[in-house]
Amino acid sequence: MTIVEFRERAENHKRAASVALSGALDEASFEAAKTSVWSRSVQQSFSKLLGELPITERPEAGRVFNDLRAHIDALLAEASIYFAVSEGASQAGRSLDLTMPARERWRGAKHPVTLVIDEIVAIFREIGFTVALGPESESEWYNFSALNFPPDHPAMDMHDTLYLGEGALLRTHTSPVQVRTLQRHAPPLRILAPGTGFRRDPFDASHAPAFAQIEGLAVDEGTSFVALKATLTHFAQKFFGKTRTRFRPSYFPFTEPSAEMDVECRLCGGVGCSACKGTGWMEILGSGMVHPSVLEAAGVDSERYTGWAFGMGPARIAMLRYGLPDIRLLYDSDVRFLAQVAE
Ligand code: PHE
Numbered sequence: 001m002t003i004v005e006f007r008e009r010a011e012n013h014k015r016a017a018s019v020a021l022s023g024a025l026d027e028a029s030f031e032a033a034k035t036s037v038w039s040r041s042v043q044q045s046f047s048k049l050l051g052e053l054p055i056t057e058r059p060e061a062g063r064v065f066n067d068l069r070a071h072i073d074a075l076l077a078e079a080s081i082y083f084a085v086s087e088g089a090s091q092a093g094r095s096l097d098l099t100m101p102a103r104e105r106w107r108g109a110k111h112p113v114t115l116v117i118d119e120i121v122a123i124f125r126e127i128g129f130t131v132a133l134g135p136e137s138e139s140e141w142y143n144f145s146a147l148n149f150p151p152d153h154p155a156m157d158m159h160d161t162l163y164l165g166e167g168a169l170l171r172t173h174t175s176p177v178q179v180r181t182l183q184r185h186a187p188p189l190r191i192l193a194p195g196t197g198f199r200r201d202p203f204d205a206s207h208a209p210a211f212a213q214i215e216g217l218a219v220d221e222g223t224s225f226v227a228l229k230a231t232l233t234h235f236a237q238k239f240f241g242k243t244r245t246r247f248r249p250s251y252f253p254f255t256e257p258s259a260e261m262d263v264e265c266r267l268c269g270g271v272g273c274s275a276c277k278g279t280g281w282m283e284i285l286g287s288g289m290v291h292p293s294v295l296e297a298a299g300v301d302s303e304r305y306t307g308w309a310f311g312m313g314p315a316r317i318a319m320l321r322y323g324l325p326d327i328r329l330l331y332d333s334d335v336r337f338l339a340q341v342a343e
Contacts, residue, residue, distance in 0.1 A: 001049050001052040001053055002053070002057075003053060003057040003060055003061060003064075006049055006050070006053060006057075006061050006064060007064050009046070009049065010046075010064050010065065010067070010068045013037075013042070013046075013068060014068060014071050014072070016037070017037040017038075017071075017072050017075055018075060020033040020036060020037050021033050021034075021037065021075055021076070021079050024079070027083050030079055030080075030083055034076060034079075037072060037075075037076075038069075038072050038076070046065055046068070047065075049061075050062070050065060109338075109339075109342030109343060110342065110343060111330075111338065111342075112318045112321075112322060112330060112338070112341045112342075113212050113314050113315050113318050113330055115318075115341075115343060116314045116315075116317050116318045116321060117194050117212065117214065117314045119239065120192075120194075120214055120235075120239065120312075120314060120317070121192055121194065121214075123235055123238045123239060124190075124192045124216065124235065125192075127190075127231070127234070128190050129190045129191060129192045129216065129218075130190070130191055130192070131191070131192055131193070131194070132177055132180075132181045132191040132192070132193045133177065133193060133194075133195060134171075134174070134176055134177035134180050134181075134193060134195065135171070136170060136171055136195065136196055136198070137164055137168050137169070137170065137171075138168070138169060138170070138171035138176050139167050139168060139169075140167050140169060141167075142171075142176035142179055142180065143159075143169060143171050143172060143173075143175075143176050144156065144159075145297070146176070146179045146294065146297040146298065147175055147176070147178075147179065147253060147254040147294055147297075148253045148254050148291050148293045148294055148297070149253045149254075150253070153253065155251070155252070155253050158199070159172035159173070159199060160172075160199065160200035161198050161199055161200060162198065162200075170198035171195075171197060171198065172197055172198060172199050173197045173213060173215070173311060174193050174194070174195045174197060174213045174214065174215035174311060175215055175254060175309070175311060177191075177193035177195070177215050177217075178193075178215065178217045178254075178290070178294065178298070178309055179294065179297060179298045181193070181217065182217075182219065182295070182298035182299065182300050183298050183299055187219040187220055187221075187300060187305050187307075188219060188220035188221070189217070189218070189219055189220075190216075190217070190218045190219075191215075191216070191217050192214060192215070192216050193214065193215040193216075193217070194212070194213070194214045194215075194314070195212075195213060195214075195215070196210055196211065196212060196213070197210075197211055197212075197213045198210050198211075199211075203328060203331075204327075204328075205325065205326045205327060205328070206316070206327055207327065208315065208327055208328070208330075208331050210331075211313060211315060211331075212313065212314045212315050213311055213312070213313055213314070214311070214312050214313075214314055215309065215310070215311050216309060216310045216311070216312075217290070217307060217308075217309045218231070218307060218308055218309075219290065219295070219300065219305050219306070219307035220305065220306070220307070221304060221305055221306075222306065223306050223307065223308065224289075224306065224308075225257070225289055225308065227308065228287060228288075228289070228308035228310070229247060232245070232261055232285070232287060232310060233245050236261070236263050236284070239317070240263055240266065240320075240321075243263050243264045244263070244264045244270065245261055245262065245263050245264075246261070246262050246281065247259040247260070247261055247262075247287075248260050248261075248262065250286060250288070252286060252288055253291070254288075254290065254291050254294050254309070255286075255287065255288025255289055255290060255291055255308075255309060256288060256289060256291045257288055257289060258286065258287070258288035259286075259287055259288055260283050260285065260286050260287070261283070261284055261285050261287060261310075262281035262282060262283050262284065263281070263282055263284055263320075264280065264281065264282075265279075265280050265281060265282050266282065266320045266321070266323065267323060268280065275325075282320060284312055284313075284316065284317055284320070285310050285311060285312035285313075286310065286311050286312075287308065287309065287310035287311070288308065288309065288310075289306065289307070289308050290306070290307035290308060290309050295307060315327055315330045315331070318330055322341055
């Protein structure tokens with residue numbers, strides 16, 4: 001006896017049991033079939049076969065046997081419900097309605113935004129990034145000051161959020177994780193920090209007041225904008241397949257120079273459509289060279305080290321991936337929608 005043969009016997013018995021039970025059209029023949037498909041002697045013969053297997057294969061055979069038992073239990077339960085129902089129905093003078101839709105069995109699945117985050121993390125892990133996390137309730141210092149936002153700078157207008165008292169607020173981005181990580185780990189380092197950000201934004205087709213974000217940070221001696229561009233282009237190609245990318249100058253207080261990266265519009269392939277407002281491009285992230293004063297705030301010698309960082313919105317990226325017209329679909333938790341994308 002080998003484990004392969006054992007598995008085959010179990011599969012054969014499953015099939016035989018299905019045939020025997022589906023042939024039972026009344027309760028008496030069901031009772032008879034029930035005894036024959038899972039009789040003592042059937043069980044004994046399986047444990048005897050199991051005993052003939054080499055010791056190393058027995059745990060696996062045990063699992064096969066348990067799976068067989070569970071399968072037969074399920075068949076029996078299904079069949080006995082059938083007889084109970086049909087008996088009840090005939091007692092009530094009605095016949096059994098076989099056209100009634102079966103009850104659906106719901107399976108849990110990952111949310112599309114989680115799927116996208118997992119995929120992004122996997123791509124960056126492959127090239128040496130590790131995952132870091134930070135708190136959602138953050139201090140003003142980590143969220144703003146350490147990130148080189150001068151007090152009352154207009155850049156903060158886009159970062160209005162809920163203040164929780166005693167200098168705490170709901171973080172407006174995942175960038176504070178840059179500082180927290182650098183305080184705890186000496187460079188060289190490469191991290192990816194997925195998390196949630198919060199802003200006083202309207203809940204509209206492209207904004208959510210609580211949104212997923214992924215931060216990336218690399219700090220080393222001599223790392224440059226070349227590495228930033230190469231890494232992010234590599235990411236875009238891995239995630240979207242062959243695509244053109246472009247970098248546009250931008251502004252963030254914590255990076256200098258700063259750039260936003262666009263990929264070719266997924267919907268029109270770069271020709272220009274309503275989704276990309278006729279430009280043929282879609283923005284997927286903000287990035288730049290870490291500002292020396294951010295490195296200094298985190299206690300890193302900015303004469304010796306350079307760094308680059310980026311921040312992207314996995315929900316926006318999920319919209320591109322699945323061709324969604326409205327970000328609210330991803331945050332409304334409507335199972336009718338989610339079930340179409342779930343894996
Ligand atoms: N934190 C920026 C935002 O939320 C994104 C970003 C991260 C930009 C890192 C540059 C570098 O808009």
